[in-house]
Amino acid sequence: MRLDCDPYYDAGAVKRVFSGADSLEVEIFRSSWGLGGYDALEGYMGVRGVRKVRVHGSVGVRFAEWLQGVMQSPEGRVIGEYEHDESIGWVGETKPLRNQDR
Numbered sequence: 001m002r003l004d005c006d007p008y009y010d011a012g013a014v015k016r017v018f019s020g021a022d023s024l025e026v027e028i029f030r031s032s033w034g035l036g037g038y039d040a041l042e043g044y045m046g047v048r049g050v051r052k053v054r055v056h057g058s059v060g061v062r063f064a065e066w067l068q069g070v071m072q073s074p075e076g077r078v079i080g081e082y083e084h085d086e087s088i089g090w091v092g093e094t095k096p097l098r099n100q101d102r
Contacts, residue, residue, distance in 0.1 A: 003030040003058065007040050014043025024050045024071065028057035038082070041067070048075040 018024055026044060038059075050071045055064040063082055070079050 003028060003037065003040050005040070007043070009043070011043035011046055015046040015048075018044070018047045018050065018071075019075065020049040021047075021051070023052045025054045026056075026067070028055070028059050030058040038063070045070060047071045048073055048077070 024047070026041075028041070044067060048071065053068045053071045055067045055071075059067075066082050073079060
């Protein structure tokens with residue numbers, strides 16, 4: 001899933017196809033941090049009832065965890081909007097070593 005490009009499908013199609021799936025992995029790309037917003041993921045924000053979800057790539061850890069929870073929630077549950085915080089690194093990004101870890 002590219003964040004810096006318009007998706008070629010609509011949000012309703014994503015919801016219909018993936019809601020209730022046994023497993024779903026969403027790998028997210030953007031060519032540079034800050035390019036593109038989460039608008040391209042709108043369809044995934046409507047997916048519900050997925051048993052096992054993994055969201056990773058060029059998104060913040062908090063957002064990935066929030067989206068995973070949204071997609072695993074039961075159909076009909078109202079979920080609050082995500083409050084953006086880009087101060088946390090990408091999912092899968094290695095953290096710098098502290099001096100005592102070297």
